[in-house]
Amino acid sequence: MKASELFELSGQVALVTGASSGLGARFAQVLAANGARVALVARRAKRLDELRKRIEASGGRAVVIEADVRDRAAMTRAFDAAEKAFGTVTILVNNAGVAHSGRALDLSEEEWRRVLSTNLDAVFFWAQEAARRIIAANKQGAIVNIASVLGFGVSKGVIAYTAAKAGVVQITKALALELAFKGVRVNAIAPGWFMTEINDAYLKSEEGKAKTREIPVGRFGQDGDLDGALLLLVSKAGAYIAGATIVVDGGQMLALRG
Numbered sequence: 001m002k003a004s005e006l007f008e009l010s011g012q013v014a015l016v017t018g019a020s021s022g023l024g025a026r027f028a029q030v031l032a033a034n035g036a037r038v039a040l041v042a043r044r045a046k047r048l049d050e051l052r053k054r055i056e057a058s059g060g061r062a063v064v065i066e067a068d069v070r071d072r073a074a075m076t077r078a079f080d081a082a083e084k085a086f087g088t089v090t091i092l093v094n095n096a097g098v099a100h101s102g103r104a105l106d107l108s109e110e111e112w113r114r115v116l117s118t119n120l121d122a123v124f125f126w127a128q129e130a131a132r133r134i135i136a137a138n139k140q141g142a143i144v145n146i147a148s149v150l151g152f153g154v155s156k157g158v159i160a161y162t163a164a165k166a167g168v169v170q171i172t173k174a175l176a177l178e179l180a181f182k183g184v185r186v187n188a189i190a191p192g193w194f195m196t197e198i199n200d201a202y203l204k205s206e207e208g209k210a211k212t213r214e215i216p217v218g219r220f221g222q223d224g225d226l227d228g229a230l231l232l233l234v235s236k237a238g239a240y241i242a243g244a245t246i247v248v249d250g251g252q253m254l255a256l257r258g
């Protein structure tokens with residue numbers, strides 16, 4: 001089979017959370033470029049609309065859905081709106097996420113809950129909703145959760161983030177175990193450092209720039225470095241992959257292990 005056929009997504013309807021910037025905006029563009037119709041979800045609707053225009057200018061199809069991923073009613077409305085525009089969502093990219101910095105002893109309950117509700121609770125509830133709808137529609141689907149290398153290792157000052165991302169790796173496996181035989185494959189991608197709004201202030205600092213020395217490939221991740229992993233997991237090419245977390249980090253985790 002030709003590579004283009006293996007990764008072809010026409011007929012698929014994708015929903016990407018956190019599509020208003022960074023990795024999510026790229027995921028939406030890649031899915032649209034390979035034939036999926038894409039629902040763009042985030043809180044900043046103006047940004048989503050700019051992305052929709054770019055996707056449509058390149059011949060793709062997209063719809064803007066403003067939603068806070070922590071709001072269950074907004075979640076239901078988002079799936080309804082995507083379905084109304086394009087049909088049942090068959091690909092979910094659970095990408096929305098927030099970061100925080102602060103040592104464990106100083107972390108407020110509010111900050112802990114903000115990070116966990118966005119980076120873990122929402123990942124579960126959006127996956128659950130997507131899977132229920134795919135199964136009810138008698139379709140097959142793929143869910144990709146965006147974890148992090150911090151789902152495996154820890155770092156000082158990010159305790160809530162690392163707890164949430166480890167949870168994402170685990171719920172990816174647990175959901176895959178329950179859903180694969182129903183036709184819904186659940187997998188994850190664990191990126192290393194990619195410069196986006198979530199971390200650009202830090203990565204541009206002297207301390208941040210020095211982080212490249214910890215990466216065997218010798219640079220931070222850049223636009224395009226996650227395209228292959230995403231397309232593999234959502235397409236026919238990944239038909240036999242379930243419960244996996246693909247680490248895309250330029251070898252950073254190897255270096256951390258010495």
Ligand SMILES: NC(=O)c1ccc[n+]([C@@H]2O[C@H](COP(=O)([O-])OP(=O)(O)OC[C@H]3O[C@@H](n4cnc5c(N)ncnc54)[C@H](OP(=O)(O)O)[C@@H]3O)[C@@H](O)[C@H]2O)c1
Nearest residue numbers: 018020021022023042043044068069096097148194196198
């Ligand atoms: N960049 C990295 O180095 C890196 C590494 C590992 C993992 N990740 C993960 O990759 C994902 C994307 O991050 P990024 O690097 O692309 O950061 P980013 O540029 O800051 O994007 C984060 C996205 O999440 C959305 N979001 C945050 N809270 C939300 C909420 N309550 N409801 C709806 N959307 C929300 C934001 O949209 P609005 O503000 O418009 O709602 C934005 O589109 C995150 O899960 C992050 O943890 C990133």
